[in-house]
Amino acid sequence: MLYIVATPIGNLEDITLRAISVLKSADFILAEDTRVTRVLLDKYNIGVSEALLLENPRSKASVVSYHQHSKFQKIEQIISWLKEGKTLAVVTDAGTPGINDPGNYLVMKALEAMPDLKIVPIPGPNAAITALSVSGFPSDKFIFLGFPPHKRGRRTFFQRINLLDDTIVFYESKYRILKAMKELQEFSLIGQRPVMVARELTKQFETIYRGTIDEVMLKLKRDNILGEFVIVIGPS
Numbered sequence: 244m245l246y247i248v249a250t251p252i253g254n255l256e257d258i259t260l261r262a263i264s265v266l267k268s269a270d271f272i273l274a275e276d277t278r279v280t281r282v283l284l285d286k287y288n289i290g291v292s293e294a295l296l297l298e299n300p301r302s303k304a305s306v307v308s309y310h311q312h313s314k315f316q317k318i319e320q321i322i323s324w325l326k327e328g329k330t331l332a333v334v335t336d337a338g339t340p341g342i343n344d345p346g347n348y349l350v351m352k353a354l355e356a357m358p359d360l361k362i363v364p365i366p367g368p369n370a371a372i373t374a375l376s377v378s379g380f381p382s383d384k385f386i387f388l389g390f391p392p393h394k395r396g397r398r399t400f401f402q403r404i405n406l407l408d409d410t411i412v413f414y415e416s417k418y419r420i421l422k423a424m425k426e427l428q429e430f431s432l433i434g435q436r437p438v439m440v441a442r443e444l445t446k447q448f449e450t451i452y453r454g455t456i457d458e459v460m461l462k463l464k465r466d467n468i469l470g471e472f473v474i475v476i477g478p479s
């Protein structure tokens with residue numbers, strides 16, 4: 244059994260009772276960054292560390308790392324655990340595994356090896372949907388664009404936004420948020436379309452910026468723009 248478990252995007256209380264119980268009962272928790280996941284697990288007294296597992300191989304819910312750079316052997320190991328009938332739970336650093344973080348590839352490989360494998364989603368937080376929920380923009384349909392490419396294709400990403408009339412949601416890192424704002428002004432030509440930038444959702448410095456792209460840009464420049472960001476653009 245393979246569980247895909249959503250975890251908080253900041254506030255550690257945003258975890259479901261079902262997620263806690265699945266994580267407690269899993270034989271292995273596959274974590275993108277074991278140090279990040281450890282903080283969550285410690286809060287809810289779940290699992291043991293990889294080091295403790297070596298001392299006591301029968302400990303429940305050991306935490307092992309699985310990330311985008313994991314070697315083929317790691318995936319083989321995971322698949323062999325599944326074949327032995329072990330229960331595995333996949334978590335990432337934040338939110339729903341597979342949404343712009345590792346997870347999908349493992350599901351694909353596991354299904355290739357075991358087409359009848361039971362894969363169970365444990366729903367929970369997701370940054371894009373959380374931001375969209377407070378945007379006030381039409382959300383009966385919307386377009387999620389993930390992250391803009393860092394280099395090649397970046398300008399095309401922003402030019403394409405100009406052609407999309409629905410509500411648009413995308414992610415950007417703290418290193419490129421101001422650059423992305425400038426590119427929205429310059430290449431997307433969104434003009435008076437309403438924009439919302441959600442910063443540090445569910446965390447201490449949660450801030451929602453609203454206005455035209457020029458207004459939001461001014462507010463972002465004025466503030467100390469650290470943290471994680473979701474950008475939402477309303478329809479024209």
Ligand code: SAM
Nearest residue numbers: 252253338339342369370414415443444471472
């Ligand atoms: N799997 C995650 C999800 O379900 O939302 C997304 C992972 S992606 C690697 C990380 C990006 O999500 C960040 O760079 C940021 O754009 C967005 N993000 C994650 N947590 C956030 C938060 N608390 N506030 C705002 N944006 C966040």
